[in-house]
Amino acid sequence: MEKITVTLGKRSYQITIASGLFEDPLSFLPLKAGNTAMLVTNKTLARLYLNKVRHTLERVDIHVDQVILPDGEQYKNLSVLEQIFTALLENSHGRDTTLIALGGGVIGDLTGFAAASYQRGVRFIQLPTTLLAQVDSSVGGKTAVNHQLGKNMIGAFYQPLSVVVDLTCLQTLPIRELSSGLAEVIKYGIILDAEFFVWLETHINELIDINPVAMAYCIRRCCELKAGVVAADETEQGVRSLLNLGHTYGHAIEAEMGYGNWLHGEAIAAGMMMAAHTALRLNQLSKLDVSRIRTLLIRAGLPVTGPKIMTPDSYLPHIMRDKKVLAGELRLVLPTAIGHAEIYTGLTKETIMSAVLDCQD
The missing domain is CATH 1.20.1090.10 (Dehydroquinate synthase-like - alpha domain)
Known part of the structure; x- marks a missing residue:
């Protein structure tokens, strides 16, 4: 297991790299029993990893809701972002919730921007499933959506609580x-x-x-x-x-x-x-x-x-x-x-x- 710290004072966080992390409840610290979380993923990845991550969280008594978005860069926009806010509000999530981004760069950016915006900021965790997200987009707190006139033009700098890189995800990557x-x-x-x-x-x-x-x-x-x-x-x-x-x-x-x-x-x-x-x-x-x-x-x-x-x-x-x-x-x-x-x-x-x-x- 590798651990790397992004040093940002009180907002510092760890990147953990190993195989099998999605099945280890310790990967999701500081979440603990009684906490609530909103798991954000897409249709493709839901079939591969959603149940595994949900099971890991629920077996330590973390309440998990989910929102499954369409898959693709063309869906990284304000309209799809609103689906996350709707799911949070319909399930009565407050400022103590944690968003969990299960996916590649699109899911990470959408979830991070939602976390930066929802009730003026809630915690979020990155679970990058693509190589691009694991080495780049999940680290550093850049969150954004696209506009038809430009990429990543609407967003915020907002750091995650942690980044969990499960190497086994790469085995299913096209x-x-x-x-x-x-x-x-x-x-x-x-x-x-x-x-x-x-x-x-x-x-x-x-x-x-x-x-x-x-x-x-x-x-x-x-x-x-x-x-x-x-x-x-x-x-x-x-x-x-x-x-x-x-x-x-x-x-x-x-x-x-x-x-x-x-x-x-x-x-x-x-x-x-x-x-x-x-x-x-x-x-x-x-x-x-x-x-x-x-x-x-x-x-x-x-x-x-x-x-x-x-x-x-x-x-x-x-x-x-x-x-x-x-x-x-x-x-x-x-x-x-x-x-x-x-x-x-x-x-x-x-x-x-x-x-x-x-x-x-």
């Missing part, structure tokens, strides 16, 4: 979802840890095969890196912005193509290649490092080009609505070497569109 998660894994190596990137180059096939030893190390290292960044910059005023590598381009793909048609990690993989080519055009990144990033993404089963039907012009409206735009000026995270990235401003639209063209078939 290969496309696994690859999507590997995009965020590779991102950590590109921006923060050159040695980890080299480790990924050596062990990527083991991760695709869900080798338990390799996967446990991978998730632990990603969580360590994310926890360190969040502790240093919780609300993304500085270093945490580096975690957005590839997201400015990637969010444009998701919004333009329709949420859910490209998985988040797929869009981010293409976005990271566009960011790498932007840096290359600015003479800030070597051709060798661009090639290494491209090769690793391909080995992970990820796209390295944008959608064929998207023109460079179609990226710009989404990019200029990005949350990283300040006073009309775009800030873009660019890799400058394997293991290092920086925030750049003053980029021209021509540079951005040229990088998109570099990553078109």
